[in-house]
Amino acid sequence: MxxxxxxxxxxxxxxxxxxxxxxxxxxxxxxxxxxxxxxxxxxxxKIGPHIGARGVARAWLDPEFKAVLLADATRAITALGVVSQVGDHLIAVENTPGHHNMVVCTLCSCYPWDVLGLPPVWYKSAAYRSRAVSDPRGVLADFGVILPEATQIRVWDSTAETRFLVVPPRPAGTEGWPEERLMRLITRDCMIGTGLPLRPEEISP
Incomplete structure (x- = not known):
């Protein structure tokens, strides 16, 4: 062969x-x-997932930027210097100890390319697109994300007009870290909601 x-x-x-x-x-x-x-x-x-990671890291450091990001993500991301279109309406949703968000596109594979770069292959798969809606907790477990039973999971369905960016919680032990170092903890998957940020010990000093 x-x-x-x-x-x-x-x-x-x-x-x-x-x-x-x-x-x-x-x-x-x-x-x-x-x-x-x-x-x-x-x-x-040059683009993904660096732009999204910068937006999340900035939100971790700057409460005013975070407020803008959660209120109007398109405006906030544009303020970072992104001049290309990031979708007609980019929405940022925040993960908290009691609520976890994850993103899917059930109809096709709508995805904020200008913010997260190239979508992962699994994001486009029929298995993910169907199971994310019917069994989100099981899908997260498949990705290694085990959440407490009390944590509510919300699945957001992207469309051609509306895209989503998940803002994960800032890992403990990162007090005093500058933006560039925080960005290294932020993965594409945690901005989709199928992963968690890296822990400080998982990156080099």
């Missing part, structure tokens, strides 16, 4: 269809693979 065939065998049906479509469009001269690579690289290294 050739290496190329082996690579294809490990792709999902959707990934195979995307690769075939990209090949056809490239052969016809409609798209430039180098441009596609630049777009992907930008979302992976």
């Amino acid at each position: 050739s290496a190329d065939a082996h690579d294809h065998s490990e792709l999902s049906p959707i990934q195979l269809r995307v690769r075939a479509l990209e090949t056809i469009l490239t052969e016809k001269g409609y798209v430039d693979p180098a441009v596609l690579d630049l777009i992907v690289e930008r979302y992976q290294t």
Whole structure:
């Protein structure tokens, strides 16, 4: 079996269809693979999840910014210097000891790319999109997030017009940390609500 065939065998049906479509469009001269690579690289290294992480870290440090973020997330994120559109209406929801938020798009895979970067593969899967609504506690457990029974879980359904950003609680032991260091604790998954921020001991000094 050739290496190329082996690579294809490990792709999902959707990934195979995307690769075939990209090949056809490239052969016809409609798209430039180098441009596609630049777009992907930008979302992976320049945008997400760094912009969202900066917004969360700023909210941990600045009560006034946090108030704006929770009242009008689009305005707050734009104030950080994001000039591209972050969705017609970006909503920030805060996790607390008694309430946990998680985000799904039940119809397709609407996602705040400009804030969190590229969506994870599982976010688009039918299994996540259905189980997140019917069994959110079980889904969180699958991700290693075990919440107390008393904690209420709310699932937010993204749409083409409305996207969500979860603001997780600030980890203990981070008093006096600057924004850049706090950002290293904030993962993409914790801003979707399927994860928790890293603990201070989980990152290098």
